[in-house]
Amino acid sequence: MLRSLDIRDMLIIDRLALAFQPGLNVLTGETGAGKSILLDSLGFVLGWRGRAELVRAGAEKGEVTAVFDLAPGHPAHAVLEEYGIEVEEELIFRRVNHADGRKTAWVNDRRVSGEVLRALSDTLVELHGQHDDRGLLNPRGHRQMLDAFVGLDLAPARAAWGALGRARKRLEEAQAALAAVQAEEDFLRHAVAELDKLDPEPGEEATLDVRRRSMQAAEKIRADVARAHDALSDQGAEGLLFDALRRLEGAADQAEGALEAPLAALNRALHELAEAQQGVERCLTGLNVNPAELEVIEERLFAIRALARKHGVLPDDLGTHAITLRNRLAALDGGAETVARLTREVTLAENAYRAEAARLTEVRKAAAGRLDAAMAAELAPLKMERAVFVTEVAPGEAGPEGQDAVAFTVATNPGAPAGPLNRIASGGELSRFLLALKVCLTGDTPGMTLIFDEIDRGVGGATADAVGRRLKALADGAQVLVVTHSPQVAALGAHHWRVEKRVEGDMTLSTVTPLGAEARVEEIGRMLAGDTVSDAARAAAMALLDG
Incomplete structure (x- = not known):
């Protein structure tokens, strides 16, 4: 208030x-x-x-x-x-x-x-x-007024409309996803087949690279290691040392002990030489490179790197990327079924909404009749008993509150065409229509x-x-x-x-003055008679005030 x-x-x-x-x-x-x-x-x-x-x-x-x-x-x-x-x-x-x-x-x-x-x-x-x-007078609010007049519960319709909107959105998203996947179907199938054939593993590229470099290095040093092995063999240092050992051992008995120390040193040297030979032999064995194996390693390494560049990912991410592509391909294979299922859900949601909208239409049409009857009862005392007020309920745009368009129309004289309230009624008639409407809708x-x-x-x-x-x-x-x-x-x-x-x-x-009883008589008398308030006007004013 x-x-x-x-x-x-x-x-x-x-x-x-x-x-x-x-x-x-x-x-x-x-x-x-x-x-x-x-x-x-x-x-x-x-x-x-x-x-x-x-x-x-x-x-x-x-x-x-x-x-x-x-x-x-x-x-x-x-x-x-x-x-x-x-x-x-x-x-x-x-x-x-x-x-x-x-x-x-x-x-x-x-x-x-x-x-x-x-x-x-x-x-x-x-x-x-x-x-x-x-x-x-605003037609956009007429449906709301009619709903308030009958106390219409709009919650079920709003819920059905919301469910329909969500179902449609899910279908649109599924259709868009399917269309996008369908546009690249050939690429996906080729890419997945290519990745499945290569089947790269995480860390494989680094392992192959280390192995390849190791094998390439082995080829470069193996000749030197082989020559060193020959130099240490019985055709090289070992043979010479054994020959020197035999000669010294033959002369040792006559050298009166002078060769004992050299002989001991020479024996130690032969022992160290033997260890050196074993180490060189092991190295030489490890440096045996199979050219065919190197070629295989290089081919796979290059294939992994080329595929990573093609897909714009790191070599170690090729496996994860393959899973992503397989999922997209699976979405394509199952997309039609998903779209079909979501289409059925949309149909069910549309049916539920239409049923609820039809219920609202039925209630509104019944309420329109009651409002028209109430308006007729209100218009008669307002000296508009020949006027016809009609609440039109027509198909409208679907929305959360149903799919009805409601408009208040009037015909001020029998046989005259009905039209919008604010276009048909004259000033005085319009005032009375509005007042009658407000009386009928007073609870809203x-x-x-x-x-x-x-x-x-x-x-x-x-x-x-x-x-x-x-x-x-x-x-x-x-x-x-x-x-x-x-x-x-x-x-x-x-x-x-x-x-x-x-x-x-x-x-x-401008001033505004609250009026007491006597002042009200004068003011209503003025309204009846004009600037000069006569006793008759005052009497008429008092009669009006007395009701």
């Missing part, structure tokens, strides 16, 4: 503080007195798009503060939590418009954007008038402050009285603000404000 509205330096308002009440609040005054400025100011603080220049002439800035009371569970709580604003029992909007056009806004002392203001205002205030494009906006801007324009007498009584019924247990020129409507208000202009010096200012 809107509890208070404080306006400073906006258009022709210098300072204005209003305290609103539950029930039917009426604002009256001469045309041009500033009633629309109040709505402009309220729209400004709530982030609605409106006039660009609102700051009062000569002022540096204009400021509007609006305070709302929030009941437990009010829809505004969810918006506050979404934007990280502390939830309290009251909600304070404050917005400043600087003379240079800059705008700043706060909600409960938290600076916010216009987007946040509008998100909150959608849960707090509904404005209805002859140029209503945010509410009942709990906790809302409803504002009707001259919705009674173009009607008078008993029709105006019927309009007022319906506004009063809407305000029962709620809050309704009405800007009106109708004395019948004003007389039914629980709270009454008069808006008027005054001139101070060269400045025109």
Whole structure:
């Protein structure tokens, strides 16, 4: 509920503080007195798009503060939590418009954007008038209104739509993956066959490289080692040493011991020589290189390296790469089956969604009939008993809330073609259609402050009285603000404000005054008789107030 509205330096308002009440609040005054400025100011603080220049002439800035009371569970709580604003029992909007056009806004002392203001205002205030494009006249919201009228549970349809979307996405991904694999099928089959034939192992390239270099080195040193082996054999050093040993042993008996030391040294030399010969022989045996084996090693080493370059991976990663290609090939082989299975899942999801959408269509068509009947009952007292209101439910674009397009149409005279509400009805008729609709849909906006801007324009007498009584019924247990020129409507208000202009010096200012019982008689008398309020006008005003 809107509890208070404080306006400073906006258009022709210098300072204005209003305290609103539950029930039917009426604002009256001469045309041009500033009633629309109040709505402009309220729209400004709530982030609605409106006039660009609102700051009062000569002022540096204009400021509007609006305070709302929030009941437990009010829809505004969810918006506050979404934007990280502390939830309290009251909600304070404050917005400043600087003379240079800059705008700043706060909600409960938290600076916010216009987007946040509008998100909150959608849960707090509904404005209805002859140029209503945010509410009942907007065809985009008619389906939502019809659903609210019947209390339609949309959760199953939203769940079915979500399941269908996920099934379609899985199918699209599988089809795209299959198409991509199919485009490289020949390459994959050739590459896998090539890798399977070579069958490289991790670390094999390094092992082959070491073996190859070792064999190439052996070829280079084997000749030198062989010559050294020949030099140490019995045809070389060994033979010479044995020959020297025999000669010295033959002369040793006559040398009186002089050859004992040389003979010992020579025996040691022969022993060391024998060890050297064995080592050289072992080395020479190890240096035996099979040219055919070297060729095989080189061919495999070069094949591994060439295949790694071809696939752009390291030689040691060829095995892992082969697994990846095999998996892609397996996806190709099983892709058609996967696509077929996912296609069946999409079909099941589509059937489930269509069944749920059909249920919504059936419920909406039945609800449309009930709403049309309710509208007919409301239009009769508003002197529009010959008008026909029809809620059309037609096939529309599929979505999470079904596949129905809902539109409110009217025919104001028998035999006349029906058409959109805002194109067929005249100003006065439109006001009454909107009011009747709001009465029928009154349960769809709990906790809302409803504002009707001259919705009674173009009607008078008993029709105006019927309009007022319906506004009063809407305000029962709620809050309704009405800007009106109708004395019948004003007389039914629980709270009454008069808006008027005054001139101070060269400045025109607008003021709003709460009216007591006597002042209400005068104001309603003015509305009946004009500037000069006669006793008869006062009597008529009192009669209206007495109901």
